[in-house]
Amino acid sequence: MPARFRIHHAVLLLSLALLCVSLTRAQTTSDEPENEDDSVQLFQQGQDAHEAGDLTRALEFYERALKVHPEFPEAEYQRGNAFVALNRLSEAEVSFRRAIELQTKWPLPYLAFGKLLMRAERFDEAETILSRSLELDENNPIAPVALANLYVRMKAPRSKLQPLLETLKSATSREPSNVNFWAARGSIERALDDKTAALSSFDRVLLMDKGNVAALMERAELRAEAKNYEGALTDALAAQRASKSSLAATLLVARIYAGSGKTAEAVRTLDALDEAGKRLPEVVSLRNSLTKDCGNLTAEERVAEEELLKQQPGNASLIECLGAALRTSDPTRSLELYRQAAEIEPRNLRYATGYGAALVQARRFAEAAAILRRILDIQPDNLVAHTNLATALYELKQFPAAVAEFKWLVETKPDLVVAYFFIATAHDNLGEYTDALAAYETFLARADAQKNQLEIDKVNLRLPLLRKQVKRGEGVKKKKGGK
Template identity: 40%
Template sequence: MSFFRVVFQLRNCRPILWCVAVVSLVLAANGPRAFGQENGSTDSDAVALFNRGQDLHEKGDLKGAIDLYRQTLKLLPEFPEAELQLGNAYLAQGNFEEAESAFRRSVELREDWTLALACLGSILVTNAKFAEAEPILLKAIKLDELNFPAYAAITELRIATNASKPVLRDLLNAVSSLTEKAKPTAAIWASRGALENALGDHSAAFSSALRALQVDRESTSAMTVAAAASLALGDPTRAEEYVARIEAAGRRSGTTQLLRAQILAASGKTDDAVALIDAMPSKSKAAVEFRERLRVEATENPADLEKLLVADPTDAAVLGRLCNLYRASSPAKAMQYCRSAYEREPSNISHAIGFAGALVQAKLYLQAIDLLREISKTSPDNSTVRANLATALFQLKRYPEAKGEFRWLIEHQPNLTTAYYFLAVSHDHLNEYLDAMANYQEYLRRADPVKDALEIDRIRLRLPTLQRQLDSRKGK
């Protein structure tokens, strides 16, 4: 499982106006057939109660709406629209058990009603009844290929059950085609982003989340996808902005708390992240796995971790931690563990970066450059990736390329003193003496006299000759 994967709450059965509008259309179309003429007074009373219930529902009076829907169903038990709206009201209250019961009854009364099928499938996903939800959602999609809520729910189901990559790609193709239709919903854009996240294309996921927010700037699912993508791209600050927006809107959930814990961990506040997860009243599978990941990340003894590998040799979290722990003491072992972690979870940027770093340390620069270039496609602003790439290029004397990477590092991390030194040397080797002089001098201004004594001595030996070359107008 990816380090930052969360189970996304994407479905769209909840918005009341949407359901009210659809139900009203159904009533308008089916009214004369749905209600028998012989019970005209009772039927009229039931419809009147139902309409009053919808009015309260729209105003946010869920308790009053539920009471009126129940009265409606006492008068007219075979009223699928009332069951559906009753389910939506319970859903808005967070009463998932009663919501599921109402949606089931709605489908029983009208078995091919795609709206009811989508809502039932959605609540089954919420209640983690994945095996039962799947055929219901697939039926809803088969009956209506533009059933956005059903696609959103099946997306969550596939991610929650760790579906294979081919299955996720097929679903992404289908969802992507829906986003190209007229007026795609925020939920379907968020579903696309969730699938892109699950497949490791985090930049595309973030773009899809932004498209969702253009449709609905308050979309919780879109902000969730944006936050998760930002974390995966190594940007906890941006992730924090989206989680804060969700929390400010009063929509805190287990998913939001998990994201908050992941942000804390990514910001180096591991103890706070652990405390937050431990305080959660109920923990999802993703939260439990992340808590275990934090425990592994805190382990300093490689021998303890290697014992864990006896039980599960494919545990990517343990492999990744061993990759880091052995980096200094045993580069060969580090390479082995880094490679294994990366092969186990190739979409996990932490493992990919660790493996690339091990390649650089082992002086396998060409392999490192290929991997780092690939990582850069999805994480162009990751400083660790840039630094390793700059190092590998420099060591291969590919100074024009290295120069560009060191410049990027200085622009984004101006206090990274060593970058000035290597940028100066790169310019020097390219006979760009004026730029070399400027960066040597900047390095001398910033360098630590004790820690950087060797480089300082080298520069001071080089500067007189460099100055003569400048005076004689040599170089570029």
């Protein structure tokens, strides 16, 4: 049995003394025949069975001990732990509450109950209980770690995060270093957006425990955010190995591949899961976002996505896919969906990019340009971000900046012929007629008569006059040495 479950004799001294008094009193006043079962012995037998993994038998012993002596907090506590292991959570809650009632200043049942409440996502109650556990024993090595996990999950405000960080800093200053304190400290530093400090804390964790899965995953995410995809993937793959291909680690590997533009590798990672794993909603959703053409869903597929979203309202991948499907038919709804996805996973640049593209579709060009520029600061090769930023800048009549974006696009994707049309018209609007003429002619040489007929017609109407303007030397003259 793990050390956290076994209650040793030293912990029981006071309870056992009280128990003996109570039993003696009961035995001398009761008319019932003497009960040969000794509650303490039964409790120890329960712990032995618990340690051996025989939870059903352990419960039998704990309940027999409690039948002999109902006011036995240690037995209630251990019964609660057995119920948790058997996933009988409502019964576990009753046992932990009873243990607390019997021994109000004993921190262990508070801690176990708080973690149970976290599991049930009853975060406010969990915070109260875990805080009480820490108050009862400020040297408790588990309570601040549990609180850190809780605060990260509930996205607690800075006013709660900062005091806990100070507690964890004090804890990590003591020797010997405790790996769990450092891991919790890193998580809180990351929640406070102190990425440098968080990376340093996770580095310390991995120096002490190179296979610490949580630290490997957190550091992988931080490295991915800093565009260090190689380092991020190294950590994520190490977490996958250390966790024996856990779902969380495998999804992280796939997301890092996707974030770095390696869609095929991301899909292969998901396809390597067993059949049960492949059917999980989060896996199906991520794979669909990588392979499904969300922008061209049929009406039936849209209805299916809406129904699935009702079942999984917090699934960012589903929200993003539906946002893409509605981008042209319902720009306002699309924009809101992308905003939700980006809010759920603010570090996912794909969702932020989709939000920027939806802003362009909604003709909110200034907002789109601001968001897309921030994305490109982090991910400079993001083709979708460049495409939408070019459009936003063009519509804002910021033609020099738009030309720079469109030129990046044709250098990166030479078959994007229509970009030459926008480069030409931008130069034309700036009065840079020589550059406009060169770009128009390049466009005509590469344009497809079926795909680009509208633009071809516009160019053919413009060219006769433009050639005369160039011949007459009209237009803005670039300074000597200008390109």
